[in-house]
Amino acid sequence: MARIGVFICWCGENISRHVDVEKLAEQCAHLPGVRCCLTYKYMCSEPGQNLIREKIREERLNGMVVASCSPHMHLKTFRKAAEAEGLNPYLVEMANIREHCSWVHHDVKAATAKAADLIRMAVAKVRRNHALSPIRVPLTKRALVIGGGVAGIQAALDIADAGHEVVLVEREPSIGGKMAGLSETFPTLDCSQCILTPRMVEVGQHPNIRLYTYSDVEAVEGYVGNFSVTIRKRARYVDISKCTGCGACWNACPNKKTPSEFDFGMGKRSAIYVPFPQAVPARPVIDANACTMLTKGKCGLCAKKCAAGAINFKDQDELITEKVGAIVVATGYKLWDIGKEQENAKLAGYGEYGYGTYKDVINSLQFERLVSASGPTGGELRRPSDGAVPKTVVFISCVGSRDNAKGMSYCSKICCMYNAKHTMLYKHKVHDGQAHVFYMDIRAGGKNYDEFVRRAIEQDGAQYHRGRVSKITEENGKLIVRGVDTLAGEPVTIEADLVVLATAMRPADGVETLAQKLNVGYDEYGFLSESHPKLRPVETNAAGVFVCGACQGPKDIPESVAQASAAAGKVQVMFSREEITREPEIASIDERMCAACFTCVRACPYNAIERAEIRDRAGRLIKRTARVNPGLCMGCGTCVAVCPSKSAELEGFTEQQVYAMVESLG
Amino acid sequence: MTHKQPHPDPDMTTFEPKIVAYVCNWCTYLGADLAGTNRLEYPPNVRIIRLPCTGRIDFNLIVKAFETGADAVLVSGCHPGDCHYTSGNYHARRRWTLFRELLDTLGIEMDRIHFTWISAAEGRKWQQVITEITEKTRQMGPYLAYKRICRVS
Ligand SMILES: Cc1cc2nc3c(=O)[nH]c(=O)nc-3n(C[C@H](O)[C@H](O)[C@H](O)COP(=O)(O)OP(=O)(O)OC[C@H]3O[C@@H](n4cnc5c(N)ncnc54)[C@H](O)[C@@H]3O)c2cc1C
Ligand code: SF4
Ligand code: SF4
Numbered sequence: 001m002a003r004i005g006v007f008i009c010w011c012g013e014n015i016s017r018h019v020d021v022e023k024l025a026e027q028c029a030h031l032p033g034v035r036c037c038l039t040y041k042y043m044c045s046e047p048g049q050n051l052i053r054e055k056i057r058e059e060r061l062n063g064m065v066v067a068s069c070s071p072h073m074h075l076k077t078f079r080k081a082a083e084a085e086g087l088n089p090y091l092v093e094m095a096n097i098r099e100h101c102s103w104v105h106h107d108v109k110a111a112t113a114k115a116a117d118l119i120r121m122a123v124a125k126v127r128r129n130h131a132l133s134p135i136r137v138p139l140t141k142r143a144l145v146i147g148g149g150v151a152g153i154q155a156a157l158d159i160a161d162a163g164h165e166v167v168l169v170e171r172e173p174s175i176g177g178k179m180a181g182l183s184e185t186f187p188t189l190d191c192s193q194c195i196l197t198p199r200m201v202e203v204g205q206h207p208n209i210r211l212y213t214y215s216d217v218e219a220v221e222g223y224v225g226n227f228s229v230t231i232r233k234r235a236r237y238v239d240i241s242k243c244t245g246c247g248a249c250w251n252a253c254p255n256k257k258t259p260s261e262f263d264f265g266m267g268k269r270s271a272i273y274v275p276f277p278q279a280v281p282a283r284p285v286i287d288a289n290a291c292t293m294l295t296k297g298k299c300g301l302c303a304k305k306c307a308a309g310a311i312n313f314k315d316q317d318e319l320i321t322e323k324v325g326a327i328v329v330a331t332g333y334k335l336w337d338i339g340k341e342q343e344n345a346k347l348a349g350y351g352e353y354g355y356g357t358y359k360d361v362i363n364s365l366q367f368e369r370l371v372s373a374s375g376p377t378g379g380e381l382r383r384p385s386d387g388a389v390p391k392t393v394v395f396i397s398c399v400g401s402r403d404n405a406k407g408m409s410y411c412s413k414i415c416c417m418y419n420a421k422h423t424m425l426y427k428h429k430v431h432d433g434q435a436h437v438f439y440m441d442i443r444a445g446g447k448n449y450d451e452f453v454r455r456a457i458e459q460d461g462a463q464y465h466r467g468r469v470s471k472i473t474e475e476n477g478k479l480i481v482r483g484v485d486t487l488a489g490e491p492v493t494i495e496a497d498l499v500v501l502a503t504a505m506r507p508a509d510g511v512e513t514l515a516q517k518l519n520v521g522y523d524e525y526g527f528l529s530e531s532h533p534k535l536r537p538v539e540t541n542a543a544g545v546f547v548c549g550a551c552q553g554p555k556d557i558p559e560s561v562a563q564a565s566a567a568a569g570k571v572q573v574m575f576s577r578e579e580i581t582r583e584p585e586i587a588s589i590d591e592r593m594c595a596a597c598f599t600c601v602r603a604c605p606y607n608a609i610e611r612a613e614i615r616d617r618a619g620r621l622i623k624r625t626a627r628v629n630p631g632l633c634m635g636c637g638t639c640v641a642v643c644p645s646k647s648a649e650l651e652g653f654t655e656q657q658v659y660a661m662v663e664s665l666g
Numbered sequence: 667m668t669h670k671q672p673h674p675d676p677d678m679t680t681f682e683p684k685i686v687a688y689v690c691n692w693c694t695y696l697g698a699d700l701a702g703t704n705r706l707e708y709p710p711n712v713r714i715i716r717l718p719c720t721g722r723i724d725f726n727l728i729v730k731a732f733e734t735g736a737d738a739v740l741v742s743g744c745h746p747g748d749c750h751y752t753s754g755n756y757h758a759r760r761r762w763t764l765f766r767e768l769l770d771t772l773g774i775e776m777d778r779i780h781f782t783w784i785s786a787a788e789g790r791k792w793q794q795v796i797t798e799i800t801e802k803t804r805q806m807g808p809y810l811a812y813k814r815i816c817r818v819s
């Protein structure tokens with residue numbers, strides 16, 4: 001039998017001014033199932049809660065309704081109070097007679113009548129509530145980090161240093177990401193490799209980190225705390241447990257004409273190669289498309305030179321399964337390749353800049369390699385076409401950023417900063433050279449950032465032109481850059497030796513496919529979606545999956561690192577418990593009723609419903625059914641609404657409860 | 667003993683429309699909360715039923731509301747793209763287009779069913795929507811025709 005307590009709050013005068021609380025209490029005392037009905041000045045206060053607890057005890061209540069403010073405000077408070085008195089917290093409901101009533105309706109009669117309705121609905125509901133207990137799921141305290149750029153490295157080290165095992169998957173032959181190829185970094189101009197490589201080495205040697213390079217995440221199954229990840233280790237043709245990294249092989253390799261990915265095509269590499277000298281692991285891979293032994297069965301020189309016998313031309317991809325409890329995605333970015341044909345009609349590209357046609361029109365990451373001490377020119381700036389030292393260089397900002405018409409509508413955020421850096425690096429290398437920058441606005445927010453840009457202009461003499469470039473043509477070995485300076489109000493034409501395009505920062509290739517495997521959302525550009533832009537910036541809507549670095553949006557190194565540490569922190573919070581507890585207000589399916597149409601399986605936004613089979617003892621199939629995985633269900637109730645056979649039910653919002661609420665209004 | 671609302675008065679002078687609103691917990695419910703926090707007054711005719719998401723809304727609930735005497739029904743959730751559960755509202759919208767035809771065929775007055783998106787930040791929109799719906803329903807009068815439909819079918 002229902003023994004419901006109704007507790008009506010005055011909220012000082014907030015409620016009582018427009019709702020006649022005493023009259024309300026009289027009416028509600030007679031609602032079916034109601035055992036007692038009380039009012040109090042402040043229900044949420046300590047004496048208010050004590051009053052509730054006293055009544056729970058005295059009247060042996062088996063359900064209660066607090067009529068006060070929004071459940072978003074105090075449902076947890078009252079559920080806790082009930083629990084402390086031994087009443088299951090899920091037998092507590094609220095009627096929102098403040099935000100939805102007294103604060104918005106000032107006619108006392110009407111407001112009191114509405115408040116009565118709201119309480120009546122809550123009582124009708126609570127009579128049909130079930131006692132629930134939090135769902136406990138076991139937790140594997142190991143983390144997967146996808147992507148080994150500076151963000152992934154930071155996240156992996158933080159988690160590993162906290163004492164948890166980390167599986168780090170990087171698709172390139174070495175970790176390091178873009179930062180490993182940068183020359184010097186704004187706003188301090190410290191050498192990128194000098195600060196990054198020690199951290200890379202740390203990852204390589206960390207007892208808690210298992211590193212898979214040249215590998216991809218093939219499949220992800222399971223749910224928060226209990227993911228099972230299949231990793232494809234691509235054939236490397238080099239046994240890295242035998243290899244000593246001596247370099248005999250790549251020195252011997254006769255096929256040295258492949259454009260180096262690490263140098264963004266500015267240099268060449270051999271068919272067997274390490275992407276750069278400080279690579280981690282410092283072990284080569286064979287590029288199966290470039291190696292003539294693998295394509296034509298001819299050569300094998302590297303194998304002959306390898307004293308360790310590490311070369312294995314018969315190597316094959318290997319699939320490995322790893323169990324983890326949390327996943328951090330740090331797949332970073334790429335620069336938009338404006339030269340090639342574009343993947344969709346909206347992106348027209350910027351053919352007028354001649355990227356991909358004129359050798360001396362390059363992008364910013366290529367420029368980084370040309371000024372890097374470890375780059376293909378040994379740090380001497382020489383242009384790609386003829387190796388000459390460029391005396392006039394034009395840097396163009398916002399190529400494809402902030403361009404609704406044919407590019408990305410967002411700002412890539414870091415280009416203003418690295419353009420300033422590039423003009424400085426250029427001036428430090430070519431003292432008699434002149435740098436020009438075309439820009440829309442200078443966005444240099446950040447500690448010491450604006451000062452940095454000013455230095456480029458004032459000390460290093462970069463000429464800044466506010467305006468866009470309309471066209472670049474090539475004449476007699478010069479690049480003719482035509483643009484406008486909107487501040488001077490006149491067209492500008494510059495004869496340049498080298499043009500550097502700050503093309504838009506976009507998410508790494510393949511990120512959408514990965515996001516789908518992880519059930520993580522992404523925006524129209526492919527940047528991964530955080531669960532709340534302000535309050536949950538590194539969580540995603542997939543429980544147990546976190547994001548950091550440039551895969552979530554354009555950002556620089558300090559921000560990527562900060563976000564990576566934040567994601568690692570979230571993982572550690574998760575790992576600080578022995579098991580995961582989840583809200584029990586989730587869906588379930590009546591397996592006897594289920595027609596196995598699997599409409600719900602397709603509708604569930606979290607892939608929380610599986611196709612299952614019911615078998616008898618002898619293993620004969622009795623029937624097929626849908627089954628909710630309590631570790632995955634988030635309780636949206638979509639399955640309940642779509643199920644044609646009415647077999648799905650959502651705790652906390654059961655059909656019975658909801659219908660009872662509507663009926664109570666009749 | 668249940669407390670009964672006065673029966674709608676057919677001569678409309680004292681007619682107070684009864685509006686049932688099915689709203690999601692994460693956007694529209696919070697939008698209505700915000701209207702409260704900002705003390706935005708609106709007619710007291712709406713009764714909110716809080717559901718986790720518009721994805722949970724089985725459209726039979728609309729019929730049920732009319733059955734219990736509602737004169738108008740509102741369904742409101744997060745804006746497209748903003749659903750707390752990523753896609754519940756898309757499912758709701760898709761189902762609604764199908765269900766709509768069915769209700770139309772049954773002879774339900776479609777003008778009495780309202781569908782909208784109200785975010786947690788749109789307290790003012792909540793105020794406007796409820797004011798408009800109440801006014802519109804007041805002009806349409808009580809949904810007496812529904813009783814007739816019930817008798818025929
Ligand atoms: C020209 C230029 C100059 C810059 N200069 C500066 C500077 O001076 N100072 C500064 O603060 N910032 C600078 N930046 C920004 C800096 O490069 C980024 O902030 C930083 O590299 C972001 O790190 P990340 O780890 O998020 O991404 P990335 O460096 O892109 O690393 C991502 C890693 O994930 C791997 N990966 C991608 N997809 C997958 C997958 N599906 N599976 C497995 N692995 C995957 C990639 O191979 C890569 O190793 C510059 C950027 C550019 C373009
Ligand atoms: S929609 Fe209903 S009947 Fe169909 S599989 Fe799911 S639970 Fe079973
Ligand atoms: S309630 Fe939502 S998340 Fe849970 S199984 Fe149903 S559709 Fe999936």
Ligand code: FES
Binds near residue numbers: 692744751
């Ligand atoms: S949570 Fe608001 S519509 Fe899904």
